[in-house]
Amino acid sequence: MEGDFKKIRGFGLKVTPQRLAIFSLVKADRTHPSAQEVYQEVARKHPEMSFATVYNTLSKLVEAGAVQELNIDPDKKRFDPRTSLHDHFYCRVCGKVYDVDGDVSLAPNIKTIAGHRVETVQLTFKGVCEACSRK
């Protein structure tokens, strides 16, 4: 997409076919994929893609604020293209991460806490999701 081209450049990054592919995929993925999962998906259309490139690009996109890195899965980092205010639920049974719309915390406006400069806030719920509860 033409828009992606401009956005990537807007982040101060060189535009390459790999970055276009990665950005385009992540942007549309609401499953909160890990880097491995992003790699596997992108590699389907771009078999020559290197894993390191996916890592590098994801980390650049996080730095640029284009996507959010979630530390919610105990085993690995996950990525979320939604930058608007929302929380997350992690199911310890199936491992899925759900978006929780409508923020429940008082925290979003906090710029400083206990003297520390706040850049991001994550409110995380863990437990058993509805689907797993029914089994």
Next chain:
Amino acid sequence: MEGDFKKIRGFGLKVTPQRLAIFSLVKADRTHPSAQEVYQEVARKHPEMSFATVYNTLSKLVEAGAVQELNIDPDKKRFDPRTSLHDHFYCRVCGKVYDVDGDVSLAPNIKTIAGHRVETVQLTFKGVCEACSRK
């Protein structure tokens, strides 16, 4: 300590010298140590201690609710002996985790969200801590 003996047994676990040492150390450590750090500390007094034992014991203690597992450090799990209500701040520069007393979220009483059964809630702030900001 005699109290630890009873507590560990209360968790439904066999009482071993290793568990006493690990529990006693973690209970007193407010630096939110990783498993590696716990191991290194405990190993100073118990050189024969196995890393696997530390892992197993920590995971039992988490299951029992004796300590809390934090998914706040992007690189590894950390453990917190405080089970009372409080939040955390992670400094992306020095990597330290600070306790934030006085809970800022509206979430603590939530038992269900979007149909999912909630067991734990973590409110995490990230940024640059006061000490690192001054440098």
Next chain:
DNA sequence: TTGGATGCAAAAGATTTGCACTCCC
């Protein structure tokens, strides 16, 4: 006695790094 706990070492994953080659600007 006996099932759970431990120690050791190897394995499995996730993430990072070094380096030569490539290509965007």
Next chain:
DNA sequence: GGGAGTGCAAATCTTTTGCATCCAA
């Protein structure tokens, strides 16, 4: 042309696992 980006492979780090031995109850 030059420096950032890429691909590949090896290295690192965290966490898990298999198994023989040991010990708390």
